[in-house]
Amino acid sequence: MTLPFVPSIGTTPLSARQETLLTLAHELGRTRFAPRAHRWDDSASFPFENYDDLREAGLLALCVPESRGGRGADYATYCMVAAELGRFCGATALTFNMHSCSTLWIGLLADALPMTGEERAEHGRRRDAHFARVVERGALYAQPFSEGSAAAAGRAPFGTTARRQTRGGVAGWAIDGRKIWASLSGAADFYGILCTEARDDDAPLDMRDTLYIAVPSASEGLTVSGEWNPMGMRGTVSRNIRFTDVFVPDDEQLLPRGLYYRAAQAWPHMFFTLSPTYLGIAVAAYDFTVSYLRGEVDGEPPVRRRQYPTKQIAVAQMRVQLEAMRSLFWRTIAEAKPDPSKDERLRLYAAHYTVMEGANDIARLALRTCGGQSMMKHLPLERLYRDSRCGSLMLPWTAELCLDRLGREALYEPGEKD
Numbered sequence: 001m002t003l004p005f006v007p008s009i010g011t012t013p014l015s016a017r018q019e020t021l022l023t024l025a026h027e028l029g030r031t032r033f034a035p036r037a038h039r040w041d042d043s044a045s046f047p048f049e050n051y052d053d054l055r056e057a058g059l060l061a062l063c064v065p066e067s068r069g070g071r072g073a074d075y076a077t078y079c080m081v082a083a084e085l086g087r088f089c090g091a092t093a094l095t096f097n098m099h100s101c102s103t104l105w106i107g108l109l110a111d112a113l114p115m116t117g118e119e120r121a122e123h124g125r126r127r128d129a130h131f132a133r134v135v136e137r138g139a140l141y142a143q144p145f146s147e148g149s150a151a152a153a154g155r156a157p158f159g160t161t162a163r164r165q166t167r168g169g170v171a172g173w174a175i176d177g178r179k180i181w182a183s184l185s186g187a188a189d190f191y192g193i194l195c196t197e198a199r200d201d202d203a204p205l206d207m208r209d210t211l212y213i214a215v216p217s218a219s220e221g222l223t224v225s226g227e228w229n230p231m232g233m234r235g236t237v238s239r240n241i242r243f244t245d246v247f248v249p250d251d252e253q254l255l256p257r258g259l260y261y262r263a264a265q266a267w268p269h270m271f272f273t274l275s276p277t278y279l280g281i282a283v284a285a286y287d288f289t290v291s292y293l294r295g296e297v298d299g300e301p302p303v304r305r306r307q308y309p310t311k312q313i314a315v316a317q318m319r320v321q322l323e324a325m326r327s328l329f330w331r332t333i334a335e336a337k338p339d340p341s342k343d344e345r346l347r348l349y350a351a352h353y354t355v356m357e358g359a360n361d362i363a364r365l366a367l368r369t370c371g372g373q374s375m376m377k378h379l380p381l382e383r384l385y386r387d388s389r390c391g392s393l394m395l396p397w398t399a400e401l402c403l404d405r406l407g408r409e410a411l412y413e414p415g416e417k418d
């Protein structure tokens with residue numbers, strides 16, 4: 001089958017599953033998410049209606065294995081689908097990333113990492129319960145990791161702590177701490193937090209003791225707070241969350257103790273999943289520019305601007321950048337696996353940087369080229385421009401930190417020092 005549209009990742013050979021899922025994402029995005037996108041942006045509110053649609057289409061279970069009732073998307077398929085959603089509503093695609101990665105990490109990612117037989121059996125039992133919540137109840141998972149420290153950058157232990165406790169005969173964890181920038185705050189049913197095990201001997205917190213635990217949103221001691229009036233990605237509603245002596249049973253663990261730390265070292269592609277949203281935004285800015293210069297934007301006067309060589313050159317520059325971005329994106333998602341080679345790892349940083357900065361470059365060129373009338377609020381371009389700026393700010397791989405890793409790891413082998 002040939003798709004009747006060019007997907008965000010560009011035309012490329014696809015499996016039957018990929019074609020089906022991309023078509024579904026494209027149709028939902030085109031007919032429902034794009035027309036609503038300005039509403040979430042104007043009011044800085046969460047796109048609940050989009051999530052009802054995603055739930056109904058079975059896409060909340062995109063990365064849940066088929067054997068557990070999900071859509072069985074692998075890593076590359078997830079990235080393609082997310083890029084397709086990003087083209088129509090950035091905030092929906094970005095929050096969909098937090099939700100979907102919760103299932104991808106405990107599924108496919110965990111399967112590829114070494115565990116003891118006992119750990120794997122226990123993890124299998126626990127994750128089945130998380131999958132069932134998504135498949136049967138349409139539950140939403142968030143990923144609030146950031147704390148305003150070096151922890152989300154992977155350079156310090158998380159200050160949010162989990163202390164071993166038994167309450168009412170149930171073994172579990174007492175959680176204390178604060179997260180900032182929690183996308184889906186107030187919308188998620190479960191907050192999948194990263195925290196550090198606080199050992200009884202009051203030993204200093206250690207990154208190797210990082211725990212990944214789902215905290216039910218209705219938990220006693222969990223509060224959402226803070227103003228929410230950001231420049232872009234306003235529909236993500238990423239407010240603060242405070243945990244005060246919140247008790248969660250053992251079975252809420254999303255990964256076995258210590259596995260997140262090992263995954264972050266061994267499976268670096270796990271952090272690239274933030275970038276598909278921004279590839280989608282870049283495609284949307286490019287598509288809008290072509291339509292606008294051709295005088296074909298719905299509801300706008302059919303004024304053509306394509307005849308000016310300056311506009312043609314700008315579109316050419318945008319296309320060059322978009323094609324470079326797509327090629328690198330495509331190669332990177334095909335290379336995702338545990339323990340990538342040094343060459344693959346360096347390419348991964350380069351790809352993340354290229355997409356995050358490139359999306360904003362393309363949106364900037366789009367605004368400059370389409371001109372003053374194109375930045376009016378009733379058109380999507382100014383929103384795409386604002387949303388596109390946010391990608392490079394996201395930890396652990398901000399644009400600065402991608403360059404930092406790339407330069408250092410290119411020049412130093414592990415263990416080398418000057």
Ligand SMILES: Cc1cc2nc3c(=O)[nH]c(=O)nc-3n(C[C@H](O)[C@H](O)[C@H](O)COP(=O)(O)OP(=O)(O)OC[C@H]3O[C@@H](n4cnc5c(N)ncnc54)[C@H](O)[C@@H]3O)c2cc1C
Pocket residue numbers: 098143144145146147148149150152153155180181182183184232233236238390391392393394395396398399400401
């Ligand atoms: C739209 C949006 C949605 C988000 N959603 C979520 C979410 O759902 N969950 C979540 O956990 N977070 C989320 N974040 C937060 C994001 O991942 C970052 O944690 C946040 O943007 C960092 O802001 P900060 O002011 O603390 O910046 P800082 O951490 O102060 O960073 C400022 C700059 O300093 C650099 N820097 C930071 N740490 C180091 C270091 N250790 N070494 C060297 N340089 C460093 C970085 O390059 C960064 O650009 C979201 C952010 C945005 C913009």
